[in-house]
Amino acid sequence: AQSVTQLDSQVPVFEEAxxxxxxxxxxxxxxxxxxxxxYPNQGLQxxxxxxxxxxxxxxxxxxxxxxxxxxxxxxxxxPSVHISDTxxxxxxxxxxxxxxxxxxxxxxxxxxxx
Amino acid sequence: KAGVTQTPxxxxxxxxxxxxxxxxxxxxxxxxxWYQQTPGQGLxxxxxxxxxxxxxxxxxxxxxxxxxxxxxxxxxNVSTLELGDSALYLCASREGQGGYNEQFFGPGxxxxxx
Numbered sequence: 725a726q727s728v729t730q731l732d733s734q735v736p737v738f739e740e741a742x743x744x745x746x747x748x749x750x751x752x753x754x755x756x757x758x759x760x761x762x763y764p765n766q767g768l769q770x771x772x773x774x775x776x777x778x779x780x781x782x783x784x785x786x787x788x789x790x791x792x793x794x795x796x797x798x799x800x801x802x803p804s805v806h807i808s809d810t811x812x813x814x815x816x817x818x819x820x821x822x823x824x825x826x827x828x829x830x831x832x833x834x835x836x837x838x
Numbered sequence: 839k840a841g842v843t844q845t846p847x848x849x850x851x852x853x854x855x856x857x858x859x860x861x862x863x864x865x866x867x868x869x870x871x872w873y874q875q876t877p878g879q880g881l882x883x884x885x886x887x888x889x890x891x892x893x894x895x896x897x898x899x900x901x902x903x904x905x906x907x908x909x910x911x912x913x914x915n916v917s918t919l920e921l922g923d924s925a926l927y928l929c930a931s932r933e934g935q936g937g938y939n940e941q942f943f944g945p946g947x948x949x950x951x952x
Binding site: 765775824 | 930
């Protein structure tokens with residue numbers, strides 16, 4: 725079984741400041757890793773994913789994430805945030821075998837202050 | 839291509855009633871998954887259908903059921919509604935079952951049980 729822990733439930737930052745949203749996972753098998761964003765009253769949109777290869781993954785809207793196998797982490801970063809980045813962010817994993825469903829973390833609410 | 843659509847967007851029911859939610863996947867996508875999102879439990883996997891067969895099931899009581907039609911459209915049904923069933927129900931589709939396949943989410947159906 726897999727589990728995902730997002731270490732911060734809320735992260736307030738000022739506009740144009742850098743941000744890091746932390747994600748740790750636990751799994752007995754290899755996994756794929758994902759970050760999704762949810763804007764108010766909308767479904768989830770994929771920001772980026774790690775399947776294999778380079779551990780630094782670039783996604784949409786200027787976000788990137790780094791997979792660290794030894795730390796079992798997949799932290800999301802953006803060097804300079806905008807008001808429009810205000811949303812809830814979810815880290816998720818999916819196993820390579822068996823029931824390949826998404827297992828989500830509890831989410832991190834990112835609030836950008838002007 | 840049109841995105842994942844879910845109907846209705848909002849629903850109010852009373853305890854004891856039953857409800858059916860509908861999901862139309864992206865054209866060509868054969869896998870449809872359902873997730874329940876609540877403030878307390880976060881995003882939880884309900885079930886996945888692929889080619890009209892339930893492939894995976896989450897840890898929900900038998901009151902939650904679903905089906906998929908030959909055109910890949912899916913419905914989920916909740917019988918004997920309880921207050922705790924109030925949630926945002928998200929449907930997601932993907933081309934295949936592999937965990938590497940991106941899941942595309944619909945906007946959700948917000949169910950309120952009174």
